[in-house]
Structure formats: structure tokens, C-alpha cells
Amino acid sequence: MAWDTGLNGVHLAIAAYPGTPLRVVAGPGTGKTFALMRRVARLLEAGVSPEEILAVTFTRTAANDLVEKLAALGVAGAENVAAKTLHSLSFGMLSRAAVLQALGRVSRPLLDCELDTLVCDLQDQFGGKREVKRLIKAFEAYWARLQHHQPGFPADPNERAFNRALHEWLIFHQAMLIGEVVPVALDFVRQNPAHPDVPSYQHIVVDEYQDLNRADQSLIDALAGNASVTVVGDEDQSIYGFRFANPEGIAQYPQTHANTHDELLNECRRCPRIVVEMASSLIGRNVRLEPRPLVVRPQNGNGDVYIVQHDSVEDEIANLAAYVEWYLETHPGVPAGEVLVLANRRLIGNGIRDRINELARRNQRAWIAESFYFEDALKSDLAAEAFVLVTLLADRDDRPGLRHWLGAGADDCRRRPYARLRAHCEASGISPREALEQMVAGNLRLAYTGPLIQRFNLLQQRIAALAGLNIPQLIDDLFPDGNASVATVRQAALLIAPNVQTPEELLNELRVAITQPELPGTQGNAVRIMSLHKSKGLTARLVVIAGCVAGIIPTIDFDAPLDEQDRQRQEQRRLFYVGITRSTETLVLSSAIRISRQVALNMNMRLPQGVGGIRLTASPFLAELGPHAPQPVRANNWRAQLGF
Numbered sequence: 001m002a003w004d005t006g007l008n009g010v011h012l013a014i015a016a017y018p019g020t021p022l023r024v025v026a027g028p029g030t031g032k033t034f035a036l037m038r039r040v041a042r043l044l045e046a047g048v049s050p051e052e053i054l055a056v057t058f059t060r061t062a063a064n065d066l067v068e069k070l071a072a073l074g075v076a077g078a079e080n081v082a083a084k085t086l087h088s089l090s091f092g093m094l095s096r097a098a099v100l101q102a103l104g105r106v107s108r109p110l111l112d113c114e115l116d117t118l119v120c121d122l123q124d125q126f127g128g129k130r131e132v133k134r135l136i137k138a139f140e141a142y143w144a145r146l147q148h149h150q151p152g153f154p155a156d157p158n159e160r161a162f163n164r165a166l167h168e169w170l171i172f173h174q175a176m177l178i179g180e181v182v183p184v185a186l187d188f189v190r191q192n193p194a195h196p197d198v199p200s201y202q203h204i205v206v207d208e209y210q211d212l213n214r215a216d217q218s219l220i221d222a223l224a225g226n227a228s229v230t231v232v233g234d235e236d237q238s239i240y241g242f243r244f245a246n247p248e249g250i251a252q253y254p255q256t257h258a259n260t261h262d263e264l265l266n267e268c269r270r271c272p273r274i275v276v277e278m279a280s281s282l283i284g285r286n287v288r289l290e291p292r293p294l295v296v297r298p299q300n301g302n303g304d305v306y307i308v309q310h311d312s313v314e315d316e317i318a319n320l321a322a323y324v325e326w327y328l329e330t331h332p333g334v335p336a337g338e339v340l341v342l343a344n345r346r347l348i349g350n351g352i353r354d355r356i357n358e359l360a361r362r363n364q365r366a367w368i369a370e371s372f373y374f375e376d377a378l379k380s381d382l383a384a385e386a387f388v389l390v391t392l393l394a395d396r397d398d399r400p401g402l403r404h405w406l407g408a409g410a411d412d413c414r415r416r417p418y419a420r421l422r423a424h425c426e427a428s429g430i431s432p433r434e435a436l437e438q439m440v441a442g443n444l445r446l447a448y449t450g451p452l453i454q455r456f457n458l459l460q461q462r463i464a465a466l467a468g469l470n471i472p473q474l475i476d477d478l479f480p481d482g483n484a485s486v487a488t489v490r491q492a493a494l495l496i497a498p499n500v501q502t503p504e505e506l507l508n509e510l511r512v513a514i515t516q517p518e519l520p521g522t523q524g525n526a527v528r529i530m531s532l533h534k535s536k537g538l539t540a541r542l543v544v545i546a547g548c549v550a551g552i553i554p555t556i557d558f559d560a561p562l563d564e565q566d567r568q569r570q571e572q573r574r575l576f577y578v579g580i581t582r583s584t585e586t587l588v589l590s591s592a593i594r595i596s597r598q599v600a601l602n603m604n605m606r607l608p609q610g611v612g613g614i615r616l617t618a619s620p621f622l623a624e625l626g627p628h629a630p631q632p633v634r635a636n637n638w639r640a641q642l643g644f
Contacts, residue, residue: 001073001074002045003015003038003041003042003045003073003075004016004038004042007038010035010263010264010265011031011034011035011038011265013263014035014036014038014039014263014265015035015038015039015041015042016042017039017261017263019228019259019261020227020228020229020230021228021229021230021231021253021257021259021260021261022228022229022230022231022260022261022263023230023231023232023250023253023254023257023260023261023262023263024036024230024231024232024233024262024263024264024265025233025234025250025262025263025264025265025266025290025292026232026233026234026264026265026266027234027236027237027265027266027268027292027294028234028237028268028270028271028279028294028577028578028581029268029269029270029271029539029581030265030266030267030268030269030270030294031265031269032207032232032265033065033066033069033207035265036055036066036205036207036230036232037066037069037070037073039205039230040053040055040066040070040075040078040081040203040205041070041073041075041078043203044070044075044076044077044078044081045075048202048203049077049202050077050078050079050080050081050082051080051082052200052201052202052203053081053082053201053202053203053204053205054082054084054089054199054201054203054204054205054223054227055081055082055083055084055205055207056084056085056086056089056204056205056206056207056220057083057084057085057207057208058085058207058208058211058212058536058537059085059516059517059518059519059536059537060085060088060512060516060517060518061517061518061519061537061538062207062208062537063083063084063085064083064518065521065537066081066083066207067079067081067083082199082201085516086182086212086216086219086220087178087181087182087515087516088512088516089185089199090181090182090184090185090219091107091109091181093185093188093189093197093198093199094107094181094184094185094188095107096197098197099184099188099192100184104171105170105171105176105184106174106175106176107176107181108174108175108176108398108400109175109176109177109178109181109511109515110170110173110175110176110177110178110400111378111387111511111514111515112378113378113379113383113384113387113388113404114175114388114400114401114403114404115136115177116404116407116413117400117403117404117407117413118132118136118166118169118170118173119132119133119136120407120412120413120415121169121413121415121418121419122162122165122166122169123415124415125161125165126158126161126162126165132162135159135162135166136166136177138159139154139159139162139163139166139179140177140179140180140244141244142154143179143180143182143183143215144179144182144183144213144214144215144216144243144244145213145214145215145244145246146183146214146215146218148183172399172422172425172426173399173400173403174399174400175399175400178515179243182213182215182216182219183215185219186215186218186219186222189219189222189223190222193225198223199223200225201223201224201227202227202228203227203228203229203230204220204223204224204227204228204229204230205229205230205232206220206229206230206231206232206233207232207233208232208233208237208536208537209231209232209233209249209250209253210233210234210235210237210238210245210246210247210249210250211233211237211238211239211240211245211536212245212246212249213243213244213245213246214244214246214249216246217246217249229257231250231253233247233249233250234250234292235247235248235250235251235288235289235290236283236286236288236292236294236574236577237536237574237577237578238571238574239532239533239536239571239574239575239578240533241567241568241571247289248289251288251289251290252289264292266292266293266294266295267295267296267297268294268295268296268297268300268581269297269300270539270581270584271300271303271581271583271584272300272301272302272303272304272305272583272584272585272587273296273300273301273302273303274302274303274305274628274629275303275305275580275581275583275587276294276295276296276297276300276581277296277626277628278305278580278625278626278628278629279294279577279580279581280293280294280295280626281624281625281626281627281628281629282573282576282577282580282621282624282625282626283573283574283577285573285624286570286573286574287570294581301585303583303585303586303587304585304586304587305586305587305588305589305629305630306586306587306588306589306630306633306638307588307589307622307629307630307631307632307633308588308589308590308591308632308633308634308635308638309590309591309592309593309618309632309633309634309635310590310591310592310593310635311592311593311594311635312592312593312594312595313348313351313547313592313594313595313596313599314351315592315635316348316546316547316590316591316592316635317348317351317352317355317546318355319590319635319638319639320341320352320544320546320588320590321352321355321356321358321359322355322359322639322644323544323588323639323642323644324339324341324352324356324369324527324542324544325356325359325360325363325365325644326642326643326644327339327542327586328365328367328527329365331541334541334542335522335523335524335525336366336367336368336369336524336525336526336527337520337521337522337523337524337525337526337527337528337540338522338540338541338542339527339528339540339541339542339544340527340528340529340530340535340538340539340540340542340543340544340582341353341369341527341528341529341530341543341544341546342529342530342531342532342535342543342544342545342546342579342582343529343530343531343545343546343547344531344532344533344547344552344553344555345547345552345603345604346371346373346376346531347599347602347603348546348547348603349371349373349529349530349531349546350371350373350529352369352529352546353369353370353371353527353529356368356369356527357369366525367525367526367527368525368526368527369526369527369529370491370520370526370527370528370529371488371491371529371530372517372519372528372529372530372534373488373530373531374488374492374513374514374517375514375531376488377488377489377492377514378489378514380485380486381408381409381485382483382485382486383479383485383486383488383489384404384408385404385405385408386478386479386486386489387478387489387510388401388404388405388408389405389462389463389466389478390474390478390503390506390507390510391507392405392459392463393463393466393467393474393503393507394502394503394504394506394507395504395507396433396463397431397433399431399432402432402433402459403418403432405455405459406418406452406455406456408455410451414451414452414455416448417446417448417449417450417451417452418452420446420447420448420449421435421436421446421449421452424444424446436452436453436456439452439453439456440453440456440457440460466478471497471500471501471502471503471506472497474503474506475490475493475494475497475506479493489510489514492510492513492514492517493506493510495513496509496510496513517534519534519538522539522540522541528540532545532553532575532576532578532579533575535578535579535582536578538582539582539583539584540582540583540584541583541584541585541586542583542585542586542587542588543579543580543582543583543586543587543588544587544588544590545576545579545580545587545588545589545590546590547590547591547592548589548590548591548618548619548621548622549591549592549616549617549618549619550616550617550618550619550620551605551606551616552603552605552619553572553575553576553619553621554568554569554572554573554576554619554620554621555568555572556568556569556572558606572621573621573624576619576621589622591616591618591619591622591632592616593615593616593617594614594615594616595614595616596614597614600614618632
């Protein structure tokens with residue numbers, strides 16, 4: 001099929017535009033992927049080598065989706081288009097480049113569970129764990145916003161000392177913070193434009209530009225050179241403030257990039273009319289640099305929207321699971337993957353998952369439910385320890401993994417005996433593992449390090465027991481079935497298992513799955529359950545958003561300055577906007593009015609004084625959905641109305 005088959009209007013203009021740069025402002029469901037796919041298809045049909053095309057996406061799922069859709073068009077070479085996230089591109093480049101060797105750095109990402117030991121090791125020097133975490137967050141902000149390029153950085157004496165201590169820790173442990181990766185890659189590209197490890201492209205296409213931070217956006221500019229560049233984004237869908245996203249970048253692109261050609265996609269092809277009207281009313285409450293109202297496509301259906309309130313969170317979980325069961329039963333031609341449940345608290349999401357699966361087993365259904373809270377996969381001590389064992393089984397000399405193992409189970413991560421071990425290693429030039437082996441053999445004595453020797457002996461025993469297992473056996477041993485503490489990481493490991501043969505391969509794929517999860521499509525037999533953040537780029541015939549209560553949607557830090565609270569509220573409104581515009585037919589917005597204090601604590605909700613249960617209120621965003629939104633109903637009336 002030719003690249004322009006069936007194309008017209010703005011989509012044809014986007015695919016056909018020959019110049020550079022091109023900015024596409026594209027609202028949700030407006031067909032931007034369709035237009036980008038055809039643009040890349042045009043380049044391939046014109047003879048551009050697929051290796052000369054870079055498609056930058058925010059998630060692995062989006063990258064793979066683009067390649068699969070190109071392949072479905074029958075375009076030769078589509079599978080060889082360089083579709084990557086910026087982090088994977090940067091890691092690959094830095095892994096090859098001698099620049100890290102010159103800096104004494106290693107492109108080994110430090111996961112959150114491993115970050116805890118860094119915090120422990122620096123807490124005495126920098127005022128406790130909370131202050132160390134604050135300083136790490138500040139430095140990640142400096143890198144993301146390129147403030148580290150400012151003369152005299154950092155200016156504060158305490159921050160200068162922290163900068164030295166942080167980098168010394170990372171260099172000794174042969175690791176990098178994830179927030180460092182793109183800034184280091186950017187500096188490398190800027191200083192070495194002719195280096196053979198700096199990739200060169202003729203065409204660069206960037207999706208979700210509003211979710212990139214300043215360092216990300218600057219890396220795109222540095223890689224572009226003389227390439228033709230297309231950026232696509234929408235400030236109304238910027239939802240990654242926690243990684244310092246720069247939505248101003250898409251709004252101000254014509255001012256920062258001369259001769260920019262603009263195209264606008266704002267007719268929603270995906271969502272029902274009522275959802276588009278609600279979404280437009282909601283996002284209109286935000287202060288925006290370039291307001292681009294989402295408009296209804298005339299041929300779209302009206303759709304079904306339900307705003308439902310339950311007596312308690314437990315009732316909400318039970319009622320929503322029953323509704324999903326009823327929906328799939330009464331829509332036999334709809335795959336379970338066309339049901340998307342969004343909950344910003346995994347306790348609610350996993351509760352709905354478990355209840356759907358319980359009903360499916362009882363009623364012998366063909367579907368299941370799966371949750372994708374992979375960002376929390378290593379939150380439990382058991383999951384983190386099991387992951388470290390995979391790490392050390394794959395690489396006995398992995399220093400962050402060994403550091404985590406030695407400190408596990410102790411509030412202070414055994415930082416004082418470890419400091420003695422590290423000092424000896426730095427003075428002698430041997431690795432921590434080598435030093436511990438000498439200590440176990442009696443060839444080295446370091447005072448007050450007995451607890452480390454005990455942990456190392458246990459590690460040796462566990463590694464020996466695991467060494468002979470194949471991948472399925474290894475997963476069952478480390479992440480046993482039925483244990484809630486490791487359920488999420490087990491799910492990720494099982495998805496990977498068919499494609500890996502060694503612990504090294506399992507480790508590499510598991511790291512990527514946890515930090516950049518790839519989500520299944522709509523045609524599977526699993527109901528998909530995840531956070532609103534994870535839903536970016538996904539669609540479903542039925543979308544259920546659970547936990548629509550103040551304190552969850554939105555989550556606001558009321559101890560922050562008022563302008564920061566307002567920034568959080570606007571981003572949370574954008575997040576809700578993204579969530580509701582995933583629906584192609586039916587949308588359910590759900591809240592509860594009661595929750596136990598313990599459950600609220602487990603969900604990190606801000607609690608009022610007193611004891612006993614807590615009364616919740618519906619999210620204030622529900623009142624911003626405009627006159628087209630239906631009136632909220634009680635859950636029992638909803639069930640009676642639909643008959644489930």
C-alpha cells in the first residue's frame with residue numbers, strides 16, 4: 001500500500017511535509033500515530049535507509065507499536081527503523097563510548113531499591129535520610145533542567161560537598177543514577193560531534209515531546225545536526241512533572257527553532273462525543289500557553305458514561321469487578337484486553353484484579369485480569385532481596401547488588417561496618433567481593449565487620465543453591481507463586497521467561513521491564529489494570545477509573561507553597577484528562593465515601609486527626625466535567641439500572 005493511500009486533510013499534510021522542522025500539536029485520539037506512521041512510510045518508500053530514521057518515543061510500548069504498525073503497512077525495512085526511548089538510546093551510546101571509561105563511570109542504572117543504600121551511606125554526613133533524599137532529588141532536577149551547566153554549579157557549599165560524595169559513591173559502586181544518563185549523554189554528544197559512537201540520522205521523529213525534560217529536548221537538538229526533525233506533542237497531556245517534564249518546550253518550539261512549520265490535530269477520532277465534551281470542559285480549567293480545544297468528530301457516537309459512588313472502598317472493588325464480569329459476558333465479541341481499569345493506588349487496582357480473577361475462576365471464564373504496577377515491583381524487602389540475588393547470580397562483582405545484600409534487614413544498612421570495608425577497598429584497589437572472600441578465608445581482618453561476613457556467607461550459600469536452576473525454576477524459587485510480596489515482579493519475570501536462557505539475560509530484561517514496562521495490547525485475554533500514568537498511549541472500549549476521590553485524584557501536597565500546589569493541581573488535571581480520553585465507547589468514573597484508616601495509610605493518603613473510619617469526598621475534577629457529564633449515581637442504583 002502506498003504511503004498516501006486514504007490520506008487527506010491535516011494527516012496528509014503531516015505525512016507529506018518536506019521541510020524541517022515540523023511541529024505537530026496533537027490532542028488525544030486525533031490520529032497522530034496514524035500520520036507519523038505514514039510520514040515514516042513515505043521516507044522509506046522514497047529510499048531512505050531505515051537505519052537513518054530515528055523514532056523517539058516515551059515508552060517501549062509506543063516504540064514497538066510504531067514498528068508493528070509500519071510492518072502492517074507492508075513497508076520494506078520498517079522493522080529496522082531505530083525506534084527507541086531516549087534512555088535506551090543514551091544507555092546504548094554510553095555503553096559503547098570511551099567517555100565513561102575516561103570519567104571512571106559505568107552505565108549501570110541504579111534502581112530505587114538500590115538507592116536506599118546510597119542514602120544510608122551518606123546520611124551521617126548530610127543530616128539524615130530525608131535530607132539526602134532531598135539533595136538527590138535536587139540534583140536530578142539540576143541535571144534535567146541543565147542547571148549543572150551554570151558556572152559555579154553547585155553554588156551552596158553543602159551541595160558542593162554532596163556532589164563530591166555522591167559521585168564518589170557512584171564511581172566506587174560502578175553505577176549511575178537514572179537521572180544522570182541523558183545529561184551525561186548530552187554532554188558527550190555536544191563535546192564529541194564527530195565521535196563514531198554518536199549516531200547520525202537523516203530524519204528524527206519525536207513523539208510525546210511535552211513529556212521530555214530540558215535535557216531530553218536538548219539531546220534531540222544535539223543529535224539532529226542537519227537531520228529533518230518532526231516533533232509531536234500537546235501541553236494538555238504533560239503528566240511527568242516528577243521527572244521534570246518541560247511542556248513549555250512544545251508550546252514554545254517555534255520560538256526556539258527557526259522556520260518551524262506547524263500542523264494542528266484537534267479533532268478527536270477516538271472518543272465518544274460525551275467524553276470529548278467532558279474532557280474539553282475539564283482541561284479548560286487549566287492555565288495553558290497555547291489553548292487548543294479538543295473538538296468532536298461529527299461521526300463519533302455518543303458513548304456511555306457512568307459516574308458512580310460506592311459506600312466503601314471494599315464495595316467499590318467488588319462492584320467494579322462485578323461490572324467488568326457482566327460487561328465481558330454481555331459483549332462476547334469484545335476481547336478482555338479492550339477493558340482498561342485505571343487506579344492510582346495499587347491497593348485498589350490489585351483488589352479489583354483479584355476480585356475479577358476470583359469471579360472468572362468461579363464462573364469458568366476465558367479471561368483473566370493482570371495489573372501492571374511494575375514501578376512498585378521491588379517495594380517489598382522480599383522482592384528487592386530476590387532481585388539482588390538475580391543480579392549477583394548474573395554478575396558476582398556487581399557492587400550495588402552486593403551493597404544492597406550486605407545492608408538488607410538493617411535500618412542503617414550496616415553503614416558503619418560497610419564504611420570500613422569500602423575504605424579498605426579504596427586503599428588496596430580490590431573489589432568488595434574480593435575483600436569479603438579474603439575475610440571469610442581468614443586472610444584479612446577488618447574490625448567490627450562480622451555482620452558483613454555473616455551476610456556474605458549467606459549470599460554464597462544462596463548463590464550456590466541457585467546456580468544449577470533453569471529460568472522457570474529460578475523464577476519459582478526467588479518469586480514464589482502465591483506470595484503477594486513478589487507477585488508483581490514474578491508477573492514481569494514470567495512475561496520475560498520464554499525469551500531468555502541465562503540469568504544475565506533475565507536480569508537485563510527484568511531491569512528494562514521494571515523501569516520501562518511494555519504493556520499488552522487490546523486483543524489479549526487479560527483485563528489490563530494500571531495507574532493513570534501508565535495508560536498514556538493506550539485505548540480501550542471500556543475504561544474504568546477507580547479511586548476518583550480527593551486525596552488520590554488529585555494528590556496535592558498541602559505543605560508545599562501555594563504556587564507549587566497549583567502546579568500539582570494542574571498536572572493532576574492533565575492526568576485525569578489523559579485517563580478519560582483512553583475510552584472509545586464506555587467510561588466509568590468511580591468513587592467511594594468510606595475507607596478505613598489503615599487502608600488509607602497503606603495508600604499514602606493524607607489523614608485527618610482522630611480514629612476510626614474516614615469519610616471521603618468525590619474528586620473535585622468530577623465537578624469540572626461540564627454540563628454533558630451525567631449525574632453521579634449510587635452504586636446499588638447503577639447495578640439495578642444495568643442488571644448486574
